[in-house]
Amino acid sequence: MPPVLAAMENAGIRIDPDQLHRLSHDFSMRMAEFEAEAQKLVGRPFNLGSPKQIGDILFGEMSLPGAKKTASGAWGTDASMLEELAAQGHALPRILLDWRQLSKLKGTYTDNLIQAVAPRTGRVHTSYALASTTTGRLSSNDPNLQNIPVRTEEGRKIRKAFVAEAGNVLISADYSQIELRLLAHIGDIPQLKQAFKEGLDIHAMTASEMFGVPVEGMPSDVRRRAKAINFGIIYGISAFGLANQLSIPREEAGAYINTYFERFPGIREYMDKTKALVREQGYVSTIFGRRVNIPDIRGLTPAHRQFAERAAINAPIQGAAADIIRRAMIRMPVALKDAGLSARMLLQVHDELVFEAPAAEAEAVCVLASRVMKHAAEPAVALTVPLEVEARAAANWDEAH
DNA sequence: TCGGCAAGCCAC
DNA sequence: AAACGTGGCTTGCCGA
Numbered sequence: 001m002p003p004v005l006a007a008m009e010n011a012g013i014r015i016d017p018d019q020l021h022r023l024s025h026d027f028s029m030r031m032a033e034f035e036a037e038a039q040k041l042v043g044r045p046f047n048l049g050s051p052k053q054i055g056d057i058l059f060g061e062m063s064l065p066g067a068k069k070t071a072s073g074a075w076g077t078d079a080s081m082l083e084e085l086a087a088q089g090h091a092l093p094r095i096l097l098d099w100r101q102l103s104k105l106k107g108t109y110t111d112n113l114i115q116a117v118a119p120r121t122g123r124v125h126t127s128y129a130l131a132s133t134t135t136g137r138l139s140s141n142d143p144n145l146q147n148i149p150v151r152t153e154e155g156r157k158i159r160k161a162f163v164a165e166a167g168n169v170l171i172s173a174d175y176s177q178i179e180l181r182l183l184a185h186i187g188d189i190p191q192l193k194q195a196f197k198e199g200l201d202i203h204a205m206t207a208s209e210m211f212g213v214p215v216e217g218m219p220s221d222v223r224r225r226a227k228a229i230n231f232g233i234i235y236g237i238s239a240f241g242l243a244n245q246l247s248i249p250r251e252e253a254g255a256y257i258n259t260y261f262e263r264f265p266g267i268r269e270y271m272d273k274t275k276a277l278v279r280e281q282g283y284v285s286t287i288f289g290r291r292v293n294i295p296d297i298r299g300l301t302p303a304h305r306q307f308a309e310r311a312a313i314n315a316p317i318q319g320a321a322a323d324i325i326r327r328a329m330i331r332m333p334v335a336l337k338d339a340g341l342s343a344r345m346l347l348q349v350h351d352e353l354v355f356e357a358p359a360a361e362a363e364a365v366c367v368l369a370s371r372v373m374k375h376a377a378e379p380a381v382a383l384t385v386p387l388e389v390e391a392r393a394a395a396n397w398d399e400a401h
Numbered sequence: 402t403c404g405g406c407a408a409g410c411c412a413c
Numbered sequence: 414a415a416a417c418g419t420g421g422c423t424t425g426c427c428g429a
Contacts, residue, residue, distance in 0.1 A: 049424055051408055070408070071415095078409060104410060107423055133419060137413085144421045147412035155411080179413090232417055241417030250416095303414045314418040318413090322419095350413045350419085 011344045012123030013145070013170075013354070013397075019161040020114050027106040034099040041092050048099050051077045057092075064090060080247070101154060109149065109158045116143045128348070135315050136290050136322035138348055146349045150401065162397035169362045171343070172400040173369040173391035174352035177202060178321045179234050181385045186287065186316060187270035188384075191263075196385045203227040209263045210256070229260055233267060234317055236310030271313050278312040286319040287381050321351060324387070328376035329353065335372050341365055354397065362393035 039045050042061075046053050055075025059067040064085055068076045079100070085093040116124045126145040128138045140146040148162070149155025164170045180202055184192035195205045204215045207226035213219075225246060232242045243253035261268040278284050282295040292315040297308045329348060336343050343357030343365045353373070357365045370389040377383050394400040 047425080050426090052425075072407065074408080076408085100409080104423080108411065108421095112422085129420095135419060137419060139420050141421060144412085147410090147421065149411060150413095151411085228417095235417035235419095238417055240414085243416090245417070301414090303416080307415050310417065311419090318419065321413095352413085 010125055010128075011346050011356070012118065012121055012125040013346045013356070014123050014163055014165055015113055015117065016161045016163050017114050017117060020110050020158070023157055023161070024106055024110040024114070027102045027110060031099055031102045031106070034095050034102070038092060038095045038099065041095070048096065049103065051075075054096060058085065062090075062092075080244075101152070105149060105154060105158060112143055113158070113161070126347070133322075134292055134311070135319040136286070136292075136326070137318065137350055138322075140348075145347055148397070150398075156398045159398040159401070160396045164356050164395055167359060168356050169359050169393040169395060170346075170397055170400045171355040171357060171362065171365050171369065171391060171393045172352055172397065173355070173366065173373060173389050174349075174401075175321070175325070175373065176388040176390055178324065178351050178387060179317050180230055181383075181387060182287075182317050182320045183234060183267070183270075185383050185385050186320070187264075187266045189264050189266045193385050199388075203230060206230055206260075210259050225256070229256055232257075233260070234314060236271070236313035238306070238310070274313050274316070275309050278309070284312050284315050286316050286323055288320060288323040288377075290319050290323055292316070292319055324376045325351065325353070325373070327380075328373045331372050331376065332369065335368060336365070339364065339368050341368065352401075354400075357393075359393075366391035366393060 035048055038048060042057055046057065048054070052074060054077045058064045058077065059075045066081070066084060068081065070076045077096075079097060082093040082097045086097065113124060118125055124143065124145070126140045127142050128140055130138060132139045149158050162170070180192070181196055183189070184196060191205070191209060192202070195202055201215065203223050203226045204218055206229065207213060207218060207222045208215050210226060210229075211222060213222055228242065228245050229237070232245065235241070237257055239250050239254035239257055242257065243250040246253065274284060278294050279297050282297070283291045283293045285291050292312075294308050294312050294315070297305055297312075300308060325348065329345065332345050332353070336345075341357065341361050341364055343355045343361055345353060345355055347354035353369060355365055355369060370391045373389045374387045377387070392400050
């Protein structure tokens, strides 16, 4: 490698290979048990990794109800389908779901991350693409470190294997609900802006506003629905998509959306304005001036046009968040140096930055990184909502997150 | 043996 | 019907 490139090589992050080896073995053993169980139920060997064989077994041989076809005409066997069948009391779908989870974790993460350790540094060095997304986000590849599991307990075992060197800590600093905050700013939504200023639970506030349920003692399912709606809004919501996400009838999802627009009329205005704008000029812009091209929207079929419209609604929000964290990243090395800190910035995960620092610097890095991130929009843009950052230090990524 | 597509699933 | 946005990566499968 030429010296200039060697000097620019990214710091990489340490993983504990022993931990991942143990995990890989554990996953293998448990997958073998699920496989034996599944084959006993079916009465013969089959490939649990083959959606085609699974579809034939579930809907051909066993004639289970609710079969759906994929775009190419094959039986669909994705997780939501298997969950439905499992809820009806069928044993095989649950085993397949459990097997798939472990297969995913082992195949995509555990085994691959061990392979990805660079012998020269003993660390994993991802590559970031700076111009590969339409919205301005970075993307990460070889290996992708922007999709390390976090949702399930099994998945978090992988995240725990991302560790600091002895004497160091990992520090994770992430923006709290940055996209909803940007929606509140861009759409100029008074209730949302006020809620963020007061530091309220935004999903509970949404639920309360929509369903008239007090925030105190709110049932978790009510909040969960409001949260799904808030995410849906950012994605350019459709009744079909929300219905699918919440496993509810489309009519009910449509009613939720109508109620939402009644309570937050500024959001509908933002969406209508954005659609008109993209039709007119063939692009939309973030508040920092980044353009996202969405050309020829007029020539598309209705389905394609609606897809493009949702992308146009999402792009200024997702793109502004990308702009802000980029600004923070640019300022971070200088800010650390000026503060006399030897911390290094290791990873970016869209709304999160991960650092490694001597344990003695932990608190100072949390404070400094939070400050730089919170003010990263300035002075280019004066946001009318505060940005909040949560920062924590720990020996591994899971506990820092 | 290779490349590409389909299906599926991980993250934000 | 590209049936809620942005990505990367795996296995199975098929044809060159």
